[in-house]
Amino acid sequence: MKKLTAILLILVMMFSLAACAPKAEEEATGTDLPSIGVTIYKFDDNFMSFVRRAIENAAADKATLELNDSQNSQATQNDQVDTMISKGVKALAINLVDPQAASTIIEKAKAADLPVIFFNKEPDAAAMASYDKAWYVGTTSSESGVIQGQVIVDAWKANPAWDRNGDGVMSYVLLKGEPGHPDAEARTKYSVETVVAAGIQVQELELQTGMWDSVKGKELMDAWIAKHGDAIEMVICNNDGMALGAIQSLNAAGYFEGDKFMPVVGVDAIPDALEQIKEGKMVGTVLNDAKNQGGATFDLALNVALGKDPLEGTSWTLDETKAVRVPYVAVTIDNIAFAEEAYK
Numbered sequence: 365m366k367k368l369t370a371i372l373l374i375l376v377m378m379f380s381l382a383a384c385a386p387k388a389e390e391e392a393t394g395t396d397l398p399s400i401g402v403t404i405y406k407f408d409d410n411f412m413s414f415v416r417r418a419i420e421n422a423a424a425d426k427a428t429l430e431l432n433d434s435q436n437s438q439a440t441q442n443d444q445v446d447t448m449i450s451k452g453v454k455a456l457a458i459n460l461v462d463p464q465a466a467s468t469i470i471e472k473a474k475a476a477d478l479p480v481i482f483f484n485k486e487p488d489a490a491a492m493a494s495y496d497k498a499w500y501v502g503t504t505s506s507e508s509g510v511i512q513g514q515v516i517v518d519a520w521k522a523n524p525a526w527d528r529n530g531d532g533v534m535s536y537v538l539l540k541g542e543p544g545h546p547d548a549e550a551r552t553k554y555s556v557e558t559v560v561a562a563g564i565q566v567q568e569l570e571l572q573t574g575m576w577d578s579v580k581g582k583e584l585m586d587a588w589i590a591k592h593g594d595a596i597e598m599v600i601c602n603n604d605g606m607a608l609g610a611i612q613s614l615n616a617a618g619y620f621e622g623d624k625f626m627p628v629v630g631v632d633a634i635p636d637a638l639e640q641i642k643e644g645k646m647v648g649t650v651l652n653d654a655k656n657q658g659g660a661t662f663d664l665a666l667n668v669a670l671g672k673d674p675l676e677g678t679s680w681t682l683d684e685t686k687a688v689r690v691p692y693v694a695v696t697i698d699n700i701a702f703a704e705e706a707y708k
């Protein structure tokens with residue numbers, strides 16, 4: 365009898381627990397909208413904050429986002445992906461911390477039969493090819509380097525006085541983004557190669573990573589000004605964040621007053637950089653289209669979350685590597701209004 369009562373009690377408990385526990389999907393969304401799990405490599409990144417905003421705007425009434433700040437730690441991001449999967453998200457949109465970690469994420473997605481859209485940090489081709497439910501949204505990295513190089517060439521040729529010592533050589537310092545990041549590697553290579561291909565002789569005074577970061581950019585520029593002073597004739601930055609740091613440093617060293625000038629170029633065209641171009645402290649930048657990259661990331665993620673073809677009802681196209689590539693555009697004072705519009 366005692367045994368029977370115990371069994372009955374256990375059965376009653378099991379039923380009441382089952383009744384209380386929401387289905388995985390409902391728990392994740394609390395609504396009928398599909399839930400999409402998103403990670404940003406770190407919220408504290410100028411450009412990525414605009415991509416994030418574009419994803420949030422696009423999601424508005426179409427999906428519920430599980431949005432995670434991976435705080436620049438791949439281990440944290442891996443845990444976040446596990447949690448999102450157990451909460452029942454229908455698709456993943458992943459901005460990797462470490463571009464080499466795509467296969468780890470793919471293993472997790474595969475095991476849960478979940479589609480995954482990588483964005484901004486491009487996985488290598490082998491990882492992308494290893495899973496038919498993986499796609500990428502970003503850019504053609506080399507394009508930003510070539511365009512930045514062209515901005516430098518045009519400005520250098522139009523301003524012979526920038527060759528301060530008149531030796532016919534452009535002496536530059538270069539603030540690089542995260543080493544191993546496809547954008548950082550390609551921008552570093554192609555910006556300088558484009559300048560050289562235009563017949564301009566160059567000398568590299570310094571090249572170090574500022575990890576996309578303003579504060580690090582400023583610190584490096586402080587040290588380089590102290591070491592080289594006016595021997596620096598061009599400041600090439602893999603992104604605007606670091607360019608803004610370099611400009612702070614140059615301001616403090618008395619540049620941009622009277623005829624003391626230093627040409628600085630960046631990539632991204634974030635609003636703060638556009639302000640510097642308007643003030644005449646930055647020569648130009650390259651629009652990295654946050655709005656369209658965020659928009660495309662969401663469009664594809666929503667489609668695959670609903671079990672549809674990733675491109676259904678969109679105007680995006682995929683290349684042979686299953687990537688949507690949003691074009692870069694040169695930005696100088698001449699087309700600044702267009703760039704301002706792109707970030708609204």
Ligand code: GAL
Pocket residue numbers: 409410411412484485541545547576602603604605631632652
């Ligand atoms: C680049 C961008 C950088 C930084 C980086 C993060 O495309 O130009 O500013 O945001 O992505 O992965």
